Amino acid sequence: xxxxxxxxxxxxxDCEVDRVMSMLSELLKNLFKKRATVLYPExxxxxxxxxxxxxxxxxxxxxxxxxxxxxxxxxxxxxxIITDEKGKRPVFNLAxxxxxxxxxxICPTKSIHLTKQFEIxxxxxxxxxxx
Amino acid sequence: xxxxxxxxGPQHPALPEPLLLKLEVEGESVVGVDFDVxxxxxxxxxxxxxxxxxxxxxxxxxxxxxCNAAHGLCxxxxxxxxxxxxxxxxxxxxxxxxxxxxxxxxxxxxxxxAAFEIGFNTMFMYTWRDREHVMDMLEAxxxxxxxxxxxxxxxxxxxxxxxxxxxxxxxxDVVEERTKYYIKVALTEPTIAKRTQGVGYLSPEDAKATCSxxxxxxASGIKFDVRADDPYAAHxxxxxxxxxxxxxxxxxxxxxxxxELLECVNMIRYALKNLPSGPFRIKLPMKPNAGEALTRVxxxxxxxxxxxxxxGTPKPYRYKVRTPTLANLGALRAMLTSKGRYVVNxxxxxxxxxxxxxxxxxxxxVQFIDVKKGKAWTWTLDEIRNMSKKVKx
Numbered sequence: 001x002x003x004x005x006x007x008x009x010x011x012x013x014d015c016e017v018d019r020v021m022s023m024l025s026e027l028l029k030n031l032f033k034k035r036a037t038v039l040y041p042e043x044x045x046x047x048x049x050x051x052x053x054x055x056x057x058x059x060x061x062x063x064x065x066x067x068x069x070x071x072x073x074x075x076x077x078x079x080x081i082i083t084d085e086k087g088k089r090p091v092f093n094l095a096x097x098x099x100x101x102x103x104x105x106i107c108p109t110k111s112i113h114l115t116k117q118f119e120i121x122x123x124x125x126x127x128x129x130x131x
Numbered sequence: 132x133x134x135x136x137x138x139x140g141p142q143h144p145a146l147p148e149p150l151l152l153k154l155e156v157e158g159e160s161v162v163g164v165d166f167d168v169x170x171x172x173x174x175x176x177x178x179x180x181x182x183x184x185x186x187x188x189x190x191x192x193x194x195x196x197x198c199n200a201a202h203g204l205c206x207x208x209x210x211x212x213x214x215x216x217x218x219x220x221x222x223x224x225x226x227x228x229x230x231x232x233x234x235x236x237x238x239x240x241x242x243x244x245a246a247f248e249i250g251f252n253t254m255f256m257y258t259w260r261d262r263e264h265v266m267d268m269l270e271a272x273x274x275x276x277x278x279x280x281x282x283x284x285x286x287x288x289x290x291x292x293x294x295x296x297x298x299x300x301x302x303x304d305v306v307e308e309r310t311k312y313y314i315k316v317a318l319t320e321p322t323i324a325k326r327t328q329g330v331g332y333l334s335p336e337d338a339k340a341t342c343s344x345x346x347x348x349x350a351s352g353i354k355f356d357v358r359a360d361d362p363y364a365a366h367x368x369x370x371x372x373x374x375x376x377x378x379x380x381x382x383x384x385x386x387x388x389x390x391e392l393l394e395c396v397n398m399i400r401y402a403l404k405n406l407p408s409g410p411f412r413i414k415l416p417m418k419p420n421a422g423e424a425l426t427r428v429x430x431x432x433x434x435x436x437x438x439x440x441x442x443g444t445p446k447p448y449r450y451k452v453r454t455p456t457l458a459n460l461g462a463l464r465a466m467l468t469s470k471g472r473y474v475v476n477x478x479x480x481x482x483x484x485x486x487x488x489x490x491x492x493x494x495x496x497v498q499f500i501d502v503k504k505g506k507a508w509t510w511t512l513d514e515i516r517n518m519s520k521k522v523k524x
Contacts, residue, residue: 023253026312036260050271052289072417075186100189100280105288114274 049116054101056117057092059130063111064089070103070112079103092130094120134162137477141170145481147244148491152484154467154477161475164467168460169509171492176450183417183445184210185284192278194452195493197240200233200279201430202452205437207282208363209426213419213441220407222286223365228299228402229272229281230364231395235306236265237431238388238395241488242313245385248482249326254316261309264302271295286412296403303396310392317385327382331483332469333462334379341461345433346391347487348462349375350383357429368405371398381486417445430455432488454493463487 038046049055066088071079078096081088090103104112122128134157141149149170155163175194179187191206192199204226211218239262246254266276272291273279281288291299317323333343338351348355356373358366374390376383421443428435433455440449466483467475475483500507510518 023316026257036263048267050267050274052274053270054274072183073185075182075189098189098278099275100278101274101288102185102189105283 049118051116053116053118054099054104054114056094056115056120057097057104057130058113058115059090059092060111060113061086061089063109065109065111067108069106069108073102073106075100075102094128094130095125133157139480141167145248147485148489150484150489150491152480154480156477159477161467161477161480164464166460166463168457168491169495172495172507172509173492176452179450180447184419184447185417185445187447187450188283189278189280191452192280195430195454195490196277197237197490198233198430198432198435198493199277200230200281201428201435202437203280204230204282204364205426205428205430205435207284208428209424209437209439210284210419211415212424212426213422213439214415215420216285216413216415219286219410219413220365221290221409222411224369224402224406225287225291225411226282226364227366227369228291228399229269229279229287231398231402232265232269232272233279234431235392235395236262236269237488238392239265241388241431242385245381245482245485246323248485249323251320251322251326254313254323257309258313261306264305268299268302271298283412285415286410288412290411291403291406296406300400300403303399307393307396310389310396314386314389317382317389323385324382326479326482327380327385328378329380329382330479331381331384331466331475331486332379333466334469337465337469338379338462341465342458343433343462343487344455344458345429345431345488346384346387347433347459349373350387351379352377355434357427357434361427363426363428365402369398369401381482384486418443419445432456432490433458452493454490456487456490456494459487459489460494463489 040047066086068081068088068090070090071081076096076098078093078098079090080093082091083089099114101114104114120128134155137154137156139152139154140146141151146152151167151170153165153167154161155165175190179190182190188203188206192203194202239258243255243258243262246252246258269279270276272295273281273288333347333351335351335353338348338353343351344355352375354373354375357363358371359373371394374387374394376387376390378386419441421441423438423440425436425438428437435455436451436453438449438451438453439447442448463484466486467480469475499510
């Protein structure tokens with residue numbers, strides 16, 4: 001069925017009723033639904049981050065045995081191996097990190113852990129180095 | 132009537148990707164087309180030669196943002212061929228789950244883009260909203276929304292817990308319900324029918340002759356799907372139907388992709404219900420055996436091909452990637468110059484180009500670089516022909 005309203009020679013309203021009706025139910029349903037998006041910086045508590053998310057990494061020095069396996073699998077040269085008083089250890093430059101999580105997977109003593117924190121932006125490069 | 136040329140691209144609001152279309156136009160009808168894809172070269176193949184096979188995986192996933200699960204899967208299957216070790220079947224099933232999830236999100240994204248190209252923004256908003264359910268599940272399973280990196284050399288990264296599997300099944304119910312609604316809209320909505328039926332005609336003969344792949348060739352009525360023809364991972368154990376449609380136009384490509392969504396949902400359900408027990412990953416040494424391997428995977432856009440040559444070192448001697456968009460460019464030329472039922476109007480060029488689900492930055496692979504002079508260039512086909520003549524002589 002087609003409805004067409006003309007005013008003189010000009011068509012002011014022209015639509016097929018079946019088409020409007022098929023989308024109308026969807027429109028009415030969405031009127032009473034809550035918003036699909038999150039106003040991110042204002043509503044930070046509504047952002048859902050699941051368990052196992054690959055975010056900013058944490059390093060536990062006491063667990064590390066200095067095997068350098070993380071250095072060997074890192075694809076983006078994030079990890080630098082230095083020697084401190086306890087022996088070899090990695091230092092992470094998060095500005096280079098791609099958050100692939102290969103170092104976490106391969107670490108034999110679980111001394112590397114990717115946390116749920118995803119806000120990593122900083123104005124100072126020194127904040128991006130994890131020691 | 133005389134013809135004149137219209138260049139569209141490489142940066143143009145109507146095109147989703149950097150492609151230069153040189154259209155030869157007679158009035159408003161397209162009579163000839165030539166295109167150039169070399170605007171997005173990233174040197175990934177060369178970079179892979181400098182990394183070990185384990186370091187290369189995160190890089191391969193970044194060839195394409197949308198079909199990264201397929202790229203990662205193809206890479207791992209390809210490298211595992213060098214090891215001669217059997218991969219646990221639980222890992223193979225979990226790979227299929229994530230691959231099909233990725234296919235769902237890619238097809239939903241494409242449905243939105245196609246609706247946007249024909250000016251039907253309502254559907255664009257709805258499909259992209261529903262795609263978020265799938266993205267959330269990918270994030271929960273793998274730890275990241277886009278670069279999943281789930282398939283690893285020797286298995287998969289993580290196991291799926293029973294609670295997560297149940298949540299995934301519930302999401303699949305939502306996706307199935309929404310997909311059925313989209314199919315209903317696509318079949319009844321006059322906006323879609325008027326803009327897509329008969330547009331971008333690709334005859335089955337042309338589809339075969341131009342070696343097109345994926346939903347493009349399936350919408351021309353030819354049953355070609357790597358998952359069925361050359362099963363990998365657990366696709367030989369999980370039943371599914373190869374969807375075809377015989378309208379040979381953009382409308383057919385919409386229907387094929389929408390109905391494939393339902394197949395993906397059923398495959399995920401079957402894989403989760405029949406998930407084998409056992410380990411999900413085995414440890415493999417850094418050095419594979421010397422040899423070469425070639426793997427085909429059905430990415431959301433079509434057949435994806437990876438090749439590697441290994442000399443027994445941890446790094447590949449050569450790595451080659453053939454993406455589905457490259458295979459579909461011949462079909463794009465046939466579609467744009469089709470004269471059978473319908474001569475292509477210049478206004479239909481964006482949706483025809485969009486109907487192959489283009490990903491140009493995955494496609495541009497070759498660039499010639501003179502390191503000493505600091506120059507980079509690409510050669511045209513004529514220049515390559517002339518050079519081959521010189522070599523022959």
